[in-house]
Amino acid sequence: MIRNEVTKKLHLSTWPYDDATVSISGNKIGAPKKQKSSSTVNVYAKGSSNISISVSNDDMLMFLSIEDDENQNEQSRGSLEYDFYRDSCPQGEKIIRDTVRQLYKTGPELAPALLRLVFHDCFIEGCDGSVLLDPAEGVDAEKESPPNETLKGFDIIDLIKSEVEEVCPGVVSCSDVLVLAAREAVILAGGPFYPLYTGRRDSNTSYRDIATYELPSPHADLSETLASFASRGFNERETVTLLGAHSVGVVHCQFFENRLYNFGGTNEPDPSLNPKLLDEMRSRCKRSHTPTSSAPLCCFDGSPSSSALAPTFDGSPSPTSSATKAVLPTFEDSSSSLSEVPGMDMAYEGPGSDFGTPYYHSLLQGKGILFADQQLTAGEETGIWVRAYASDTLLFRRDFALAMMKLSNLQVLTAPMGQVRRSCSKVA
Numbered sequence: 001m002i003r004n005e006v007t008k009k010l011h012l013s014t015w016p017y018d019d020a021t022v023s024i025s026g027n028k029i030g031a032p033k034k035q036k037s038s039s040t041v042n043v044y045a046k047g048s049s050n051i052s053i054s055v056s057n058d059d060m061l062m063f064l065s066i067e068d069d070e071n072q073n074e075q076s077r078g079s080l081e082y083d084f085y086r087d088s089c090p091q092g093e094k095i096i097r098d099t100v101r102q103l104y105k106t107g108p109e110l111a112p113a114l115l116r117l118v119f120h121d122c123f124i125e126g127c128d129g130s131v132l133l134d135p136a137e138g139v140d141a142e143k144e145s146p147p148n149e150t151l152k153g154f155d156i157i158d159l160i161k162s163e164v165e166e167v168c169p170g171v172v173s174c175s176d177v178l179v180l181a182a183r184e185a186v187i188l189a190g191g192p193f194y195p196l197y198t199g200r201r202d203s204n205t206s207y208r209d210i211a212t213y214e215l216p217s218p219h220a221d222l223s224e225t226l227a228s229f230a231s232r233g234f235n236e237r238e239t240v241t242l243l244g245a246h247s248v249g250v251v252h253c254q255f256f257e258n259r260l261y262n263f264g265g266t267n268e269p270d271p272s273l274n275p276k277l278l279d280e281m282r283s284r285c286k287r288s289h290t291p292t293s294s295a296p297l298c299c300f301d302g303s304p305s306s307s308a309l310a311p312t313f314d315g316s317p318s319p320t321s322s323a324t325k326a327v328l329p330t331f332e333d334s335s336s337s338l339s340e341v342p343g344m345d346m347a348y349e350g351p352g353s354d355f356g357t358p359y360y361h362s363l364l365q366g367k368g369i370l371f372a373d374q375q376l377t378a379g380e381e382t383g384i385w386v387r388a389y390a391s392d393t394l395l396f397r398r399d400f401a402l403a404m405m406k407l408s409n410l411q412v413l414t415a416p417m418g419q420v421r422r423s424c425s426k427v428a
């Protein structure tokens with residue numbers, strides 16, 4: 001028999017379940033104690049050909065198998081470290097976790113907001129907090145890019161960051177706060193836990209134009225979506241996985257209105273849209289009347305100067321950005337006013353269902369809300385993964401955890417590059 005040597009690292013400081021226990025070969029070794037300055041516990045099981053590690057919780061098992069996949073982690077994490085702040089701010093990760101959990105109690109919509117926010121940050125020049133910056137001298141803020149106009153959660157990040165600043169001023173980067181807060185949001189939304197490395201630093205600027213051109217469009221067909229994710233190193237399977245994030249949150253009418261009434265100039269709805277869902281969506285999103293009054297609610301193509309150049313968030317005549325702003329309130333204005341803008345609940349099939357699986361189920365029924373969502377069923381390989389995730393929750397949770405780790409490690413800045421901002425919306 002081949003002798004196996006197995007080393008398992010359990011990352012306890014970020015492990016959300018206090019009651020996890022670990023067994024090796026059937027012998028319970030209990031929940032390893034947290035060490036004082038280190039939260040990594042190595043579980044050694046040497047020289048046995050019969051090692052099995054079981055834990056009291058499915059996600060923990062999945063997490064152990066992720067740890068087996070060292071190559072993937074090694075490649076993408078660059079010079080990030082596990083528990084980077086263990087000496088400089090040992091309470092940091094816990095403060096972030098507790099604050100997100102606290103805020104979630106009164107505002108559960110923060111979970112989808114943070115998940116989308118981390119995607120929009122990491123996709124544009126990496127996970128560097130560039131999306132968080134306000135416009136200023138020399139800063140063309142991504143916030144002002146049309147695809148980011150309905151982005152929410154900036155105030156949540158500010159709140160979390162100020163809690164962290166109270167204890168460890170100037171230590172924990174905004175980009176780390178964002179990935180850690182989003183990880184917590186995924187768990188709260190019913191998604192899987194995934195381990196994260198830290199030590200990201202914040203950008204010195206923001207990339208409005210890049211965001212305008214490079215954030216994927218809700219109107220994109222499959223090949224465009226795949227190309228966009230491939231340019232960030234995601235294969236077809238991972239792209240299908242990440243879109244599973246669309247099982248939570250809301251989509252405003254402007255992003256799918258073209259599918260309901262006049263798809264591609266045909267004056268007919270999108271034929272790939274399930275007729276029942278079409279009725280439902282039409283009842284929530286009335287047809288826009290005149291281009292002038294409807295334009296601000298219609299499409300993402302907000303900036304007048306960019307419309308000719310930006311094929312991404314296309315659709316209809318571009319409104320002026322000031323008009324757009326007047327109609328689409330930002331999160332800061334008031335979350336309640338944003339929720340009054342009509343739209344569809346991503347989880348329209350009913351709350352309380354699993355994270356992920358119902359999304360793929362609905363795609364199989366032609367019930368994707370965005371054209372880009374529904375397109376996942378149009379490809380041979382993507383279709384395979386849609387069907388796989390629709391029926392296999394555990395497979396999805398594992399893949400989603402891995403894909404979120406990869407997303408969270410995109411193109412990170414580490415010392416001596418970048419900076420640690422004290423206020424996430426301002427360059428230090």
Ligand code: HEM
Pocket residue numbers: 109111112113114115116119150151152216217218219225242243245246248249250251252253255343370372
């Ligand atoms: C082809 C790729 C994608 C496109 C075209 C896209 C587009 C959109 C659009 C148009 C919305 C609605 C925004 C609104 O109405 O305010 C939305 C919401 C959302 N997106 Fe995506 N998205 C994509 C991929 C992703 C990925 C990879 C993630 C995360 C991993 C993500 C997470 C979310 C979440 C959580 C929401 C709900 C936000 C909320 O309710 O606050 N999206 N997306």
Ligand SMILES: [Ca+2]
Pocket residue numbers: 120121122123124125126127128129130131
């Ligand atoms: Ca960024």
Ligand SMILES: [Ca+2]
Pocket residue numbers: 125126128411412413
């Ligand atoms: Ca970068």
